[in-house]
Amino acid sequence: PLNAKDLPRIRAAVLEIGTVNWELNTIKRNGCDTANGFELVLQPFADNGATRVALEGGVADIAVIDWIWTARQRAAGKDYVFIPYSKAVGGMVVPKDSKAQSLKDMAGKKIGIAGGPLDKSWLILRAFATQEYDMDLVGDTEQVFGAPPLIYKTALQGETDGAINFWHFLAKMRAGGMRELIAVDDAARALGLDPDTPLLGYVMKESFIAEHPGIDQKLYDASRAAKDLLAKDDAAWEPLRIQMNASNEAEFELLRHGFRAGIPSDAPINIDGADRFLRLMAKLGGEDLVGAATTLPDGLFANVK
Amino acid sequence: MIRVIVHRKAFGTTEILRDISFTIASGETVAVLGPSGIGKSTLLSLISGIDPAFTGQITRAKRMAIVFQEPTLLPWRSVLQNILLVHEDLARDAALAALARVGVAEKAALFPGQLSLGQQRRVALARAFAGRPQLLIMDEPFASLDPATAEDMLALTEALIAETGPATIFVTHARSEAERLADQIFELGGSPATIVTSQPRKDMP
Amino acid sequence: MIRVIVHRKAFGTTEILRDISFTIASGETVAVLGPSGIGKSTLLSLISGIDPAFTGQITRAKRMAIVFQEPTLLPWRSVLQNILLVHEDLARDAALAALARVGVAEKAALFPGQLSLGQQRRVALARAFAGRPQLLIMDEPFASLDPATAEDMLALTEALIAETGPATIFVTHARSEAERLADQIFELGGSPATIVTSQPRKDMP
Amino acid sequence: MKWLPVSPVTIPLLSLLSLLLLWVAAAELTADPEILPMPHALARPFWRELSSGALPYHLAHTGLRVLWAFALAMTIGTALGLIMGSYPAVDRWLDPWLVVFLNLPALVLIVLCYLWIGLNETAAIVAVTLNKIPNVTTILREGVRARDPNLRAMAQVFGMRRLTYLRHVLIPQLAPFIGAAARSGIAVIWKIVLVVEFLGRSNGVGFQIHLYFQLFNVALVLVYSLSFIAVMLLVEWLLLQPVERHVRRWRTS
Amino acid sequence: MKWLPVSPVTIPLLSLLSLLLLWVAAAELTADPEILPMPHALARPFWRELSSGALPYHLAHTGLRVLWAFALAMTIGTALGLIMGSYPAVDRWLDPWLVVFLNLPALVLIVLCYLWIGLNETAAIVAVTLNKIPNVTTILREGVRARDPNLRAMAQVFGMRRLTYLRHVLIPQLAPFIGAAARSGIAVIWKIVLVVEFLGRSNGVGFQIHLYFQLFNVALVLVYSLSFIAVMLLVEWLLLQPVERHVRRWRTS
Numbered sequence A: 001p002l003n004a005k006d007l008p009r010i011r012a013a014v015l016e017i018g019t020v021n022w023e024l025n026t027i028k029r030n031g032c033d034t035a036n037g038f039e040l041v042l043q044p045f046a047d048n049g050a051t052r053v054a055l056e057g058g059v060a061d062i063a064v065i066d067w068i069w070t071a072r073q074r075a076a077g078k079d080y081v082f083i084p085y086s087k088a089v090g091g092m093v094v095p096k097d098s099k100a101q102s103l104k105d106m107a108g109k110k111i112g113i114a115g116g117p118l119d120k121s122w123l124i125l126r127a128f129a130t131q132e133y134d135m136d137l138v139g140d141t142e143q144v145f146g147a148p149p150l151i152y153k154t155a156l157q158g159e160t161d162g163a164i165n166f167w168h169f170l171a172k173m174r175a176g177g178m179r180e181l182i183a184v185d186d187a188a189r190a191l192g193l194d195p196d197t198p199l200l201g202y203v204m205k206e207s208f209i210a211e212h213p214g215i216d217q218k219l220y221d222a223s224r225a226a227k228d229l230l231a232k233d234d235a236a237w238e239p240l241r242i243q244m245n246a247s248n249e250a251e252f253e254l255l256r257h258g259f260r261a262g263i264p265s266d267a268p269i270n271i272d273g274a275d276r277f278l279r280l281m282a283k284l285g286g287e288d289l290v291g292a293a294t295t296l297p298d299g300l301f302a303n304v305k
Numbered sequence B, C: 001m002i003r004v005i006v007h008r009k010a011f012g013t014t015e016i017l018r019d020i021s022f023t024i025a026s027g028e029t030v031a032v033l034g035p036s037g038i039g040k041s042t043l044l045s046l047i048s049g050i051d052p053a054f055t056g057q058i059t060r061a062k063r064m065a066i067v068f069q070e071p072t073l074l075p076w077r078s079v080l081q082n083i084l085l086v087h088e089d090l091a092r093d094a095a096l097a098a099l100a101r102v103g104v105a106e107k108a109a110l111f112p113g114q115l116s117l118g119q120q121r122r123v124a125l126a127r128a129f130a131g132r133p134q135l136l137i138m139d140e141p142f143a144s145l146d147p148a149t150a151e152d153m154l155a156l157t158e159a160l161i162a163e164t165g166p167a168t169i170f171v172t173h174a175r176s177e178a179e180r181l182a183d184q185i186f187e188l189g190g191s192p193a194t195i196v197t198s199q200p201r202k203d204m205p
Numbered sequence D, E: 001m002k003w004l005p006v007s008p009v010t011i012p013l014l015s016l017l018s019l020l021l022l023w024v025a026a027a028e029l030t031a032d033p034e035i036l037p038m039p040h041a042l043a044r045p046f047w048r049e050l051s052s053g054a055l056p057y058h059l060a061h062t063g064l065r066v067l068w069a070f071a072l073a074m075t076i077g078t079a080l081g082l083i084m085g086s087y088p089a090v091d092r093w094l095d096p097w098l099v100v101f102l103n104l105p106a107l108v109l110i111v112l113c114y115l116w117i118g119l120n121e122t123a124a125i126v127a128v129t130l131n132k133i134p135n136v137t138t139i140l141r142e143g144v145r146a147r148d149p150n151l152r153a154m155a156q157v158f159g160m161r162r163l164t165y166l167r168h169v170l171i172p173q174l175a176p177f178i179g180a181a182a183r184s185g186i187a188v189i190w191k192i193v194l195v196v197e198f199l200g201r202s203n204g205v206g207f208q209i210h211l212y213f214q215l216f217n218v219a220l221v222l223v224y225s226l227s228f229i230a231v232m233l234l235v236e237w238l239l240l241q242p243v244e245r246h247v248r249r250w251r252t253s
């Protein structure tokens, strides 16, 4: 077999606690990287912004980012391309005993939102509320934006009447006794969007692919291999247990379930669906969110299968 | 009545003063003489209560005034304010009058740093005289003044003592000043210092 | 040869000095007399170069030494270091000898704040004398000292001037001191101040 | 140093201009507007944020927080500094606390405040204030320790009232320390406000900066940063420096 | 105030103990170990991090960064402060720069440093240093402005050498300001190091704290925070306070 030293290296800037680490660690542990002809090097960071700085600054070759951001950068002239990783999105949870049965009942309530006013889950729910209930979520509810852990904890404390958070926090919140009011998945479906479009992906530069032809496909294959393993084999999760930081078995299982639910199909990306999605985002988030990318830039999605 | 009993005053292991006791009645003036470095200022700082670290006992008056060996004015306040701030019930005019008596009235609005050292010393005198002290403590109040000004200040001090009758203790190097103002003259000497000669004023019986 | 020409010195709009000019040869001593607040210290600060804001012209010597009206020691350095730091080529023993000559040798290791004011003034004298100044400037150097110590300091100054022969200018309030030390005595007066009387020493022809 | 009679604003303006030139040069060298855009490239985004009202809105929120936290931290910090500097016995007790709070990460204090007080304005201001107090206290304590004992003695013998002593003897002596604490203080406060805002507020310059940083929109990050800096320059010129000149008069006259 | 001859470490230890009691009380009131665990609940995670070598490893990295940035910022900041305080002409030119850099958000400087210099140790240290210099300069400048003109005059007449003047006249006068800058300085530096570490380093206490905050593992956030605080307490007691006592001898004798 090949000596690992001769293989091209992919330096991945990752959020140390990101769920992507579960996949990347599985890739490394099972040699999916060398088997596919590259060597994966993990560079942990403590903040999402930091992973972007690392990619931009050229000390990392890939980072996990959503494709809206990638489209924005691409429209601004960067040569980023997107390789699907996960379609897991969040949702809104409310306390178990909350009277709210649908988004409509959240009128006049206080919602905690992780990730700011341009968070995609929030934008989709806004569009959904407008379409379904003719309701303006921004005007009809009080929003508190905050760091994900703070939103997580204050929601459990009952300080907010509902919370939108990233899926792994949602899993913990559900394990902590909250219930899902609406999944972003469902909202997206109702809006006519393709819920199978993976929102998060590995982003790399075209120049990197040019240096190492086929590296995008190799990464994609390795990712697939790890996903297959994680999807079918419960034993593959055992080594990840510490890393997942679950405080009990129920939480562990919810996290595992959430990850599996987020695995995108291996069908090629629905370009029209993505374009529709981007237009909706452009309408809701405006230039702040999408920059110059009002329509889907060419070549955004890497040519992988 | 001011009663001073100092058994012992030391800085670290160096004993400076030992067994000094005397009393000063209201209206009475005591002069302290002695060579440089003997402990005169130290004695005054005990009497004024600035330095509480000694063995002995001192009864003081309620209203005290002090003239330090250096002017010790507030450099960031005008000359006039320097008087007013320590005598809160003093009228502005009275403060100006006090400055006039020491001959620096026209400097009232300036900062102390804009005065000559002799002028600053006179402001310090005016500050001490402006209240109606029951105990007046002065450390070489007339040093560093030209003979004519020094004479004026001496006369002023005499007048003040006659008017308000405080118990007064002052340090001087000029025996003539001591003899002119004091009812009692103590001379410090020895090591540790104590009162070596104590004489009543010449012109007393 | 020190040459002093002061046409005008003012603080803001207040004119302090006008038309003062004289020279001091090496080995010669000039005394300046005058009432408090007339401008004596101001004149010295012009001569020493501390205050460059005046119209006129002054030639100075290279090695200068000054005794301010206040001691102006470094409170955070020992007495001995206060001497050594301004005279970097002075040996430790020589500095100690200089302190001994003013009678504060046993305080060499203390901080200035641990000395009496008279002792601090003597340290300032020792500091000025320790170098071999070509121009010696002193502002009331013997004030605030008891008569015996003042006499010692006067004698010491005489000896120093005889030894190293600097051009000396000093301010004093005691005519006796001026007459004893000075070859020339200037008396300042008027407003703005100028030299009103200038007399050579009595015992000169 | 003065050859020509120059207006007092000339040099600061020239100085800022040279800073601008430095920026242009740096942008030229970087040659990537995504990393460092040219100054003029900020004009459009600036105008957009200004006319949409977003910039004034966020600036006002941040300004209010900074103001509150500044007033509280300076008052409490100065009081503590005065006490700890004046009474060594108290100092021995409180000093370890000071070191602990001085070095407690802003994040920890902020998160605890949000979780205890709630995700609201009070929590934000308390968090910033708590972060800044130890800083002010440290600086003021040094000042009090360095005070002139002779003036104290004078005030004591004359029986000066406590408040008069504080106002006319102690505080003027501490002016340089108060100045140092105030100036470095606003800066530190504003840095902490940024963190407070992105962790748990829904408006403010810090919130916006973090948002645009996530989007890698350097232009808007700079627009918001510089707007706040411009406000601080105005505060410096119109408030701090005139006050300082007044307080320092006795030194220069 | 002293009734019994107490060892000099007694009061600081008692003081820390009372802080611990306060913590216990707060934890009792909070009654949620996710928000504020009891002190003893930290023992196990602490031991785990310690024995695994993670704690010493990250502590060492952060310590080194703090040390470097501290040394650089103090040196450069003091030099700038001396110059700006001594020469009003220079001050007029540099003052606007000072205000700008004082108020430039840490985030902006850090990101620019990372993008220009690269995601490495140098960039991290430069970023922290640049963030801290204006702070030191501000404090020192106040000190220089408040210096005693009489001592300067003395040094000038006697022709004291520049270096001697600096070392024996100016610096001792500035000691309280240097002390204030150093103490509040380490704290500010460490706060910025935290940001620098979570934005672009893969180790260090700041990295760990941010990480565990993201996981909402308060126990480990506290373990890392308190470990650094413990180090700072040791620095304070074994280094700063003895040096300070030495420098301040002349005041107390």
Ligand SMILES: Nc1ncnc2c1ncn2[C@@H]1O[C@H](COP(=O)(O)OP(=O)(O)OP(=O)(O)O)[C@@H](O)[C@H]1O
Pocket (backbone or CB within 6 Å): B107, B113, B114, B115, B116, B117, B118, B119, B144, C011, C012, C014, C016, C034, C035, C036, C037, C038, C039, C040, C041, C042, C043, C069, D253
């Ligand atoms: N910075 C200043 N601003 C305004 N006036 C000043 C300033 N400095 C000194 N003066 C004035 O100049 C005059 C001369 O002061 P100077 O210190 O030279 O007097 P002097 O002759 O040394 O007096 P003394 O014997 O009291 O020391 C004084 O009237 C003083 O008020």
Ligand SMILES: Nc1ncnc2c1ncn2[C@@H]1O[C@H](COP(=O)(O)OP(=O)(O)OP(=O)(O)O)[C@@H](O)[C@H]1O
Pocket (backbone or CB within 6 Å): B011, B014, B016, B034, B035, B036, B037, B038, B039, B040, B041, B042, B043, B069, C107, C113, C114, C115, C116, C117, C118, C119, C144, E253
């Ligand atoms: N803090 C201190 N530590 C040690 N010794 C001190 C301290 N303060 C004063 N002394 C010593 O105490 C002695 C008396 O000082 P004091 O100031 O009382 O003298 P004095 O009689 O007022 O002299 P002068 O006429 O010179 O003012 C001096 O020898 C001085 O060195």
Ligand SMILES: [Mg+2]
Pocket (backbone or CB within 6 Å): B040, B041, B042, B069, B139, C116, C117, C118
């Ligand atoms: Mg004395």
Ligand SMILES: [Mg+2]
Pocket (backbone or CB within 6 Å): B116, B117, B118, C040, C041, C042, C069, C139
């Ligand atoms: Mg004078």
